[in-house]
Amino acid sequence: MKTYIIANWKANKSVSAAKQWCTDFLAARPTSEHTVVICPGFQLLQTVAAELQSSTYALGAQTVSPFAQGAYTGAVAATQLSELHVQYVLVGHSERRKYFHETSEVVAQQVSQALQAGSTPVVCIDVPYLHEQLSLIPESELQQCLVAYEPLASIGTGVHEDVGSVQSVVSQVHAFSAEVPVLYGGSVNSENVQEYCLVTRGVLVGGASLDAAAFADLVAAVA
Ligand code: PGA
DSSP, X not given: OOOEEEEEOXXXXXXXXXXXXXXXXXXXXXXXXXXXXXXXXXXXXXXXXXHHTTSSOEEEESOOOSSOSSSOTTOOOHHHHHHTTEEEEEEOOHHHHHHHOOOHHHHHHHHHHHHHTTOEEEEEEOHHHHHHHHHXXXXXXXXXXXXXXXXXXXXXXXXXXXXXXXXXXXXXXXXXXXXXXXXXXXXXXXXTHHHXXXXXXXXXXXXXXXXXXXXXXXXXXXX
C-alpha cells in the first residue's frame, strides 16, 4: 500500500533557499515508490513546481480559502492553487487553529473547496477535537481525504507520540471512514519514521523537512 511522506515547510525559506533545497533534494534523489509531497508557502509554490516538474514529487499547499474565488482579501482559493499544480492541501493544522482562529466548521468548508478543485485535503486533527472535526465532514468527502493525526504536545518539541497511542487514534478515525489513510505528524525524523509507518499510511514532517539532506534520509528510511 502506498505511503505518504509530506513535508510542511511552514513559514520558512526564501525563494533562493527553496531553489537550493530542490537542487539538493533532487541530487540526493531518494528512491521511493511512495508519494512524497512538498508543501511550501504560497509564495514559493511556483518556484518549487518549476524545480520539481520533471520529478515524481508532488506539490501541496499549507492551507486554502474556505471560499471560492471572489472578494476575499488575502485569501487563495482552491481553484487558484490547482492552476499552480497543487495536488494536496493541508487543512486544520493546529497552528492555523491557534494563530489564525480556524474552526472545525471552516476546515470542513476548506475540505469541500479543495475537493471541488480536484486536490486532496490532508485534514490535521488532534484528539480533543477529532470527533467534532470528523463529524462535520460528510463521509463521501472524508473518504477522499487523508487524515493526519498531530498531537499538539509533539509538534516541534522532539517529544514524539508512542506508537500504541497513534494506533488507537487510527482506529478512532476509521470509525468515521473505514478506508481513509491516516498519517502521523509530530517530531518525525529519519530515526523514528519507520515505526510510525508500520501503523499508519505515512507521515507529516515539519522541522526534519527543512534540510534537504535530512529529508532525503527520512524518505530513504521508509522501506
Ligand atoms: P514537526 O512538525 O515535525 O516539526 O514536529 C510537524 C507539523 O507541524 O506538521
